[in-house]
Amino acid sequence: MKYSGKKSLATFMKFFLLLLEGAAVIVLFGLPKFLGFYLIWIESIFYNKALYYGLVVILYITGILAVLILDTLRNLFSTMEDANPFIRKNVTALRRMGVYAFIVGGAYFAKIFFLNSFMTIIAVFIFFIAGIFCIVLADLFNQAIIYKEENDLTI
Amino acid sequence: MKIIVNLDVVMAMRKIGLSDLAEKVGITNANLSILKNNKAKAIRFSTLEAICRELDCQPGDILEFSREDQ
Numbered sequence: 001m002k003y004s005g006k007k008s009l010a011t012f013m014k015f016f017l018l019l020l021e022g023a024a025v026i027v028l029f030g031l032p033k034f035l036g037f038y039l040i041w042i043e044s045i046f047y048n049k050a051l052y053y054g055l056v057v058i059l060y061i062t063g064i065l066a067v068l069i070l071d072t073l074r075n076l077f078s079t080m081e082d083a084n085p086f087i088r089k090n091v092t093a094l095r096r097m098g099v100y101a102f103i104v105g106g107a108y109f110a111k112i113f114f115l116n117s118f119m120t121i122i123a124v125f126i127f128f129i130a131g132i133f134c135i136v137l138a139d140l141f142n143q144a145i146i147y148k149e150e151n152d153l154t155i
Numbered sequence: 156m157k158i159i160v161n162l163d164v165v166m167a168m169r170k171i172g173l174s175d176l177a178e179k180v181g182i183t184n185a186n187l188s189i190l191k192n193n194k195a196k197a198i199r200f201s202t203l204e205a206i207c208r209e210l211d212c213q214p215g216d217i218l219e220f221s222r223e224d225q
Contacts, residue, residue, distance in 0.1 A: 153196035155186045 003080075010080035017074040021067055028063045032056055054114055061107045065100045072097050086148045091141045098134030101127045159219045162191045165210050180205040 002008035072093045079085045105127030177187040189195050
Protein backbone atom coordinates (compact mmCIF):
# COMPACT_ATOMS: atom_id res chain seq x y z
CA MET A 1 0.00 0.00 0.00
CA LYS A 2 1.26 3.44 -0.95
CA TYR A 3 1.33 5.92 1.94
CA SER A 4 2.35 9.07 0.05
CA GLY A 5 2.19 10.25 -3.55
CA LYS A 6 -0.69 10.12 -6.01
CA LYS A 7 -3.51 7.60 -5.36
CA SER A 8 -2.19 6.71 -1.91
CA LEU A 9 -3.40 6.66 1.68
CA ALA A 10 -2.64 10.41 1.80
CA THR A 11 -5.09 10.99 -1.10
CA PHE A 12 -7.78 8.98 0.67
CA MET A 13 -7.17 10.86 3.93
CA LYS A 14 -7.35 14.19 2.10
CA PHE A 15 -10.83 13.41 0.77
CA PHE A 16 -11.95 11.77 4.01
CA LEU A 17 -10.90 14.85 5.99
CA LEU A 18 -12.72 17.08 3.49
CA LEU A 19 -15.85 14.99 4.11
CA LEU A 20 -15.41 15.30 7.88
CA GLU A 21 -14.80 19.03 7.54
CA GLY A 22 -18.01 19.43 5.54
CA ALA A 23 -19.97 17.41 8.11
CA ALA A 24 -18.44 19.45 10.94
CA VAL A 25 -19.42 22.74 9.26
CA ILE A 26 -23.02 21.50 8.79
CA VAL A 27 -23.19 20.44 12.46
CA LEU A 28 -21.76 23.82 13.51
CA PHE A 29 -24.45 25.69 11.55
CA GLY A 30 -27.24 23.72 13.19
CA LEU A 31 -25.59 23.36 16.59
CA PRO A 32 -28.11 25.28 18.75
CA LYS A 33 -30.98 23.17 17.31
CA PHE A 34 -29.09 19.86 17.46
CA LEU A 35 -28.03 20.47 21.06
CA GLY A 36 -31.60 21.32 22.08
CA PHE A 37 -32.91 18.09 20.52
CA TYR A 38 -30.09 16.09 22.08
CA LEU A 39 -30.64 17.41 25.60
CA ILE A 40 -34.38 16.69 25.36
CA TRP A 41 -33.69 13.26 23.85
CA ILE A 42 -31.37 12.18 26.66
CA GLU A 43 -33.82 13.82 29.11
CA SER A 44 -30.95 15.53 30.88
CA ILE A 45 -31.91 16.22 34.47
CA PHE A 46 -29.51 19.18 34.42
CA TYR A 47 -31.29 20.81 31.48
CA ASN A 48 -31.63 24.54 32.01
CA LYS A 49 -30.93 27.70 30.00
CA ALA A 50 -27.54 28.44 31.61
CA LEU A 51 -26.31 24.92 30.92
CA TYR A 52 -27.62 25.06 27.36
CA TYR A 53 -25.87 28.35 26.53
CA GLY A 54 -22.67 27.28 28.31
CA LEU A 55 -22.59 24.10 26.24
CA VAL A 56 -23.32 26.00 23.02
CA VAL A 57 -20.38 28.35 23.68
CA ILE A 58 -17.97 25.49 24.49
CA LEU A 59 -19.13 23.39 21.55
CA TYR A 60 -18.78 26.37 19.19
CA ILE A 61 -15.23 27.10 20.40
CA THR A 62 -14.18 23.45 20.16
CA GLY A 63 -16.14 22.91 16.94
CA ILE A 64 -14.55 25.84 15.10
CA LEU A 65 -11.11 24.76 16.31
CA ALA A 66 -11.84 21.17 15.24
CA VAL A 67 -12.69 22.41 11.73
CA LEU A 68 -9.43 24.40 11.69
CA ILE A 69 -7.51 21.29 12.83
CA LEU A 70 -9.15 19.20 10.11
CA ASP A 71 -8.35 21.86 7.50
CA THR A 72 -4.69 22.06 8.60
CA LEU A 73 -4.46 18.26 8.62
CA ARG A 74 -5.94 18.14 5.12
CA ASN A 75 -3.31 20.58 3.87
CA LEU A 76 -0.65 18.41 5.50
CA PHE A 77 -1.92 15.31 3.69
CA SER A 78 -2.05 17.34 0.50
CA THR A 79 1.72 18.00 0.77
CA MET A 80 2.18 14.26 1.47
CA GLU A 81 0.29 13.57 -1.73
CA ASP A 82 2.74 15.82 -3.58
CA ALA A 83 5.52 13.72 -1.94
CA ASN A 84 7.04 16.85 -0.42
CA PRO A 85 5.93 17.06 3.22
CA PHE A 86 9.16 18.50 4.61
CA ILE A 87 8.48 22.19 4.08
CA ARG A 88 8.44 25.10 6.56
CA LYS A 89 4.69 25.59 6.02
CA ASN A 90 4.04 22.20 7.63
CA VAL A 91 6.11 23.08 10.69
CA THR A 92 3.98 26.15 11.37
CA ALA A 93 0.84 24.14 10.54
CA LEU A 94 1.75 21.48 13.11
CA ARG A 95 2.56 24.11 15.75
CA ARG A 96 -0.76 25.83 15.05
CA MET A 97 -2.57 22.50 15.35
CA GLY A 98 -0.86 21.93 18.70
CA VAL A 99 -2.10 25.29 19.96
CA TYR A 100 -5.65 24.54 18.71
CA ALA A 101 -5.57 21.17 20.49
CA PHE A 102 -4.47 22.86 23.75
CA ILE A 103 -7.32 25.38 23.47
CA VAL A 104 -9.84 22.57 22.85
CA GLY A 105 -8.38 20.69 25.83
CA GLY A 106 -8.68 23.87 27.91
CA ALA A 107 -12.32 24.35 26.86
CA TYR A 108 -13.18 20.78 27.89
CA PHE A 109 -11.24 21.29 31.12
CA ALA A 110 -13.50 24.28 31.87
CA LYS A 111 -16.53 22.08 31.11
CA ILE A 112 -15.49 19.67 33.90
CA PHE A 113 -16.48 22.33 36.44
CA PHE A 114 -20.08 22.77 35.33
CA LEU A 115 -21.03 19.55 33.54
CA ASN A 116 -18.59 16.81 34.35
CA SER A 117 -18.55 13.44 32.68
CA PHE A 118 -16.01 10.68 32.31
CA MET A 119 -15.77 11.32 28.55
CA THR A 120 -14.98 15.01 29.16
CA ILE A 121 -12.00 14.06 31.33
CA ILE A 122 -10.84 11.63 28.63
CA ALA A 123 -11.26 14.35 25.96
CA VAL A 124 -9.12 16.74 28.04
CA PHE A 125 -6.33 14.14 28.22
CA ILE A 126 -6.61 13.25 24.54
CA PHE A 127 -6.41 16.87 23.39
CA PHE A 128 -3.54 17.77 25.71
CA ILE A 129 -1.58 14.73 24.53
CA ALA A 130 -2.48 15.51 20.90
CA GLY A 131 -1.25 19.09 21.43
CA ILE A 132 2.07 17.93 22.86
CA PHE A 133 2.36 15.35 20.05
CA CYS A 134 1.79 18.04 17.39
CA ILE A 135 4.39 20.38 18.86
CA VAL A 136 6.97 17.56 19.14
CA LEU A 137 6.16 16.49 15.57
CA ALA A 138 6.63 20.11 14.41
CA ASP A 139 10.12 20.08 15.92
CA LEU A 140 10.88 16.75 14.23
CA PHE A 141 9.73 18.20 10.90
CA ASN A 142 11.93 21.23 11.50
CA GLN A 143 14.99 19.01 12.04
CA ALA A 144 14.08 16.92 9.00
CA ILE A 145 13.89 20.11 6.89
CA ILE A 146 17.38 21.14 8.07
CA TYR A 147 18.75 17.70 7.06
CA LYS A 148 16.87 17.82 3.77
CA GLU A 149 18.23 21.28 2.93
CA GLU A 150 21.74 20.10 3.80
CA ASN A 151 21.26 17.08 1.55
CA ASP A 152 19.67 19.07 -1.30
CA LEU A 153 22.55 21.56 -1.26
CA THR A 154 25.22 18.85 -1.31
CA ILE A 155 26.24 18.56 -4.92
CA MET B 156 35.25 32.84 6.67
CA LYS B 157 33.96 30.89 3.74
CA ILE B 158 34.80 28.66 0.85
CA ILE B 159 34.40 30.34 -2.53
CA VAL B 160 33.71 28.26 -5.63
CA ASN B 161 35.59 29.60 -8.64
CA LEU B 162 34.00 27.17 -11.04
CA ASP B 163 32.84 29.93 -13.40
CA VAL B 164 36.44 31.18 -13.81
CA VAL B 165 37.79 27.71 -14.66
CA MET B 166 34.82 27.06 -16.95
CA ALA B 167 35.47 30.33 -18.79
CA MET B 168 39.16 29.43 -19.16
CA ARG B 169 38.25 26.02 -20.60
CA LYS B 170 35.47 27.61 -22.69
CA ILE B 171 32.85 25.14 -21.57
CA GLY B 172 29.17 25.87 -20.94
CA LEU B 173 27.10 24.93 -17.92
CA SER B 174 24.94 22.34 -19.63
CA ASP B 175 27.93 20.75 -21.39
CA LEU B 176 29.83 20.36 -18.14
CA ALA B 177 26.71 19.15 -16.30
CA GLU B 178 26.20 16.45 -18.91
CA LYS B 179 29.87 15.36 -18.83
CA VAL B 180 29.99 15.32 -15.01
CA GLY B 181 26.64 13.56 -14.75
CA ILE B 182 24.75 16.06 -12.57
CA THR B 183 21.77 18.24 -13.35
CA ASN B 184 22.06 21.78 -14.68
CA ALA B 185 20.24 23.01 -11.58
CA ASN B 186 22.76 21.38 -9.23
CA LEU B 187 25.76 22.64 -11.21
CA SER B 188 24.22 26.09 -11.17
CA ILE B 189 23.87 25.91 -7.35
CA LEU B 190 27.55 24.99 -7.15
CA LYS B 191 28.65 27.69 -9.60
CA ASN B 192 26.68 30.40 -7.77
CA ASN B 193 28.18 29.56 -4.37
CA LYS B 194 24.83 28.38 -3.00
CA ALA B 195 25.99 24.82 -2.24
CA LYS B 196 26.58 23.69 1.35
CA ALA B 197 28.86 20.78 0.46
CA ILE B 198 30.41 18.98 -2.48
CA ARG B 199 30.87 15.22 -2.77
CA PHE B 200 34.37 13.95 -3.54
CA SER B 201 32.88 12.04 -6.48
CA THR B 202 31.47 15.28 -7.97
CA LEU B 203 34.71 17.17 -7.34
CA GLU B 204 36.65 14.33 -8.92
CA ALA B 205 34.44 14.32 -12.02
CA ILE B 206 34.63 18.13 -12.39
CA CYS B 207 38.44 18.11 -12.03
CA ARG B 208 38.68 15.30 -14.59
CA GLU B 209 36.50 17.13 -17.12
CA LEU B 210 38.10 20.54 -16.60
CA ASP B 211 41.58 19.06 -16.24
CA CYS B 212 42.34 21.02 -13.09
CA GLN B 213 43.06 20.59 -9.37
CA PRO B 214 40.45 21.01 -6.56
CA GLY B 215 42.40 24.11 -5.47
CA ASP B 216 41.67 25.75 -8.82
CA ILE B 217 37.94 25.45 -8.15
CA LEU B 218 37.78 26.02 -4.40
CA GLU B 219 39.23 28.97 -2.54
CA PHE B 220 39.25 29.78 1.17
CA SER B 221 38.51 33.36 2.23
CA ARG B 222 38.78 34.83 5.75
CA GLU B 223 36.46 37.71 4.96
CA ASP B 224 32.77 37.32 5.68
CA GLN B 225 30.58 38.09 2.74
